[in-house]
Amino acid sequence: MAEPSRDTFLISNGIPETVKTSREIVQSVRETTRRHNNWFKESIPLIASENFTSPAVREVMNSDLHNRYAEGLPGKRYYQGNIYIDEIETLCEEVAREVFRCRFADVRPVSGTVANLAVLMAFAKPGDKMTAVGLSDGGHLSHAKIGAAGLRGVRTHHYPFDKKTMNIDPDGARRLIREVKPKIALFGQSVYLFPTPLEELRDAFEEVGCVVWYDAAHVLGLIAGKRFQDPLREGADVVSGSTHKTLPGPQHGMMISDLRRESFETSLRRGVFPGVTSNHHLHSVAALAITLAETMEFGEAYADQTIRNASALAQALHERGLDVLCEALGFTESHTLVIDVEEHHGGAKVAKALEDANIIVNKNLLPWDSDPVRPSGIRVGAQEITRLGMKEKDMTDVAEFMARVVVKGEAPSSVIEDVKTFKRDFTKAHYCFFEGQEAYDYPSFVDDM
Ligand SMILES: Cc1ncc(COP(=O)(O)O)c(C=O)c1O
Incomplete structure (x- = not known):
């Protein structure tokens, strides 16, 4: 068997043919990535939780911002080197507030799940009760005992679900909220066909005094485009979401709120940092700012x-x-x-x-x-x-x-x-600036090895 030398790497099963030099590994990963890109270029992508980013978004994703650290909030960082990052993050939050017509936005969660964990950190303690949509009815892992909610020690109770309308049953949900008296009433699904009847549940929310949380991971882009429901106007206290599903941005997360109670701002900020993030992926914040600006247009x-x-x-x-x-x-x-x-x-x-x-x-x-x-x-x-x-x-x-x-x-x-x-007729980006550029082409900075 060939002895691995200093510049070779032995792939786990030890078969000589699988010994690759580090140079070969790099080239192989680059080639496989290109094959992936080409495959998607020739495919019809129909996964409901995916999208592709615009040319301007891709440019900033590839910038030096990716290499930097910024903990905390603009103007109150734990690192130097954040002069331009502060500018971008402040702008990103402003655009988010404008797009979603709200008083508060936090653009630091690094994914939808992390945004959800931050909300749980903000509003629930271990042992608290939460109502949510069950997994088989389209609820998300992060709402469940086996996911983020369980990690926070929150006990979940599921709304009755109407299989004919593929939606929660409003009467049953109202009854459940009154009975359980949850700390948080969570809504939102991974299989989202119709708007949640939030307004019909308002009386129950007010009676129980729970925090109303809407996970918009799937429908954030439709809400931003004013073509789905408007949860903040319909009774939600906080909306969390991924920024890369119907909102066609970077793989990231965010949250918005109208701060029905002033204390919400501090709780949510602390939930994100130091609650569940340290650095928050600064290239994604720049990319999100561009995505939101393109959404405005x-x-x-x-x-x-x-x-x-x-x-x-x-x-x-x-x-x-x-x-x-x-x-x-x-x-x-x-x-x-x-x-x-x-x-x-x-x-x-x-x-x-x-x-x-x-x-x-x-x-x-x-x-x-x-x-x-x-x-x-x-x-x-x-x-x-x-x-x-x-x-x-x-x-x-x-x-x-x-x-x-x-x-x-x-x-x-x-x-x-x-x-x-x-x-072949559908490989270009639309609904963004630089419209008409190839959607799946990524620039190569270096030659083949
Ligand atoms: C309703 C819902 N919430 C949260 C998430 C998690 O999002 P992310 O993949 O950004 O962590 C998903 C993902 O599909 C989702 O469907």
Whole structure:
């Protein structure tokens, strides 16, 4: 067996063929990353929690900001070197307050989950009670005992869920809140088809005096584009979210509030730092500032088209024999649609077959699934294909490719070339400045090795 020398690296299983020099490893990772980029360029991306960033966002993501540290708040840092960072972060918060029409924004959480942990740090102590949507009904891991809520020691109680409307049952939720008297009433889902009936629950919130928290991770871009509900105006005290799903920004998080109680500001700030962050990824803050500014300019048109596309795709899939949920309600009012594919061998098989045809979706639990590791549905999002310039008429093509694989049982290998050809017309960024630039091309700073 070859002895690893100073510039070689032995891959774990010790087989001689797998010995690679560090130079080869670097080149291999660069090449594999390029293959990933090219794959997505030739694919139809339909994961409801993803998006791609605009050219201006990509530029600042690649800047020196990425290398720096800034703990605390602008003007009150624990490090030197933050002169320009303070300017950017202050501007980012101002733009966030403007876009979401609110008094307070914190743009430091490094992801949606971290924003959620910060809210939990701010408003709950171990042993406190919280009401939330259950996991199989579309709630998120971070709302659950096995995730952030459990980590904070918070005890969760689930709202009754109406499987026909794919939404919480308002009467049952009101009853639960009155009965449990939670410290926090949390709303928001990872499978978000229709707005949460927040206003209908206002009496119960006021009676119990709970903090009302809305996790907008999935729908932040639709809220910013004024095409979904407006949680701060409908009774939410704090809204948290990821900034990279329908809001097409960097992988990051944020929170906003109207500070119904003045004490909220200190609690939320402390929840973020030192609660759950140290440094807060400064290139992402710059990228978020640009995303929010682009949202001011293009956000309404983008949110509008996203929802139109989701609805058109749902209709086209339904017409081709797929069981898209909530037909009676028009399938969806968001970027997402959900399809029951149990009769086509379940979510995992269908998602894999579609992937083999370069159509990227994810398997998803449906509220009636009894086995959590065998989801019977798939979840589909229209936000990314909208930013690639697709309109309602293109949804017919997307639906036809999906139906060929799932309903007609065509081999993915016979569909993939048609998908690639179709996708050639949709590789450029829309709803942003520098519109028309390639969406999946990243600059290379160095030559091949
Ligand atoms: C409702 C909800 N909250 C929070 C998150 C976590 O977001 P992140 O991946 O940014 O941590 C997700 C992720 O999908 C989500 O769906």
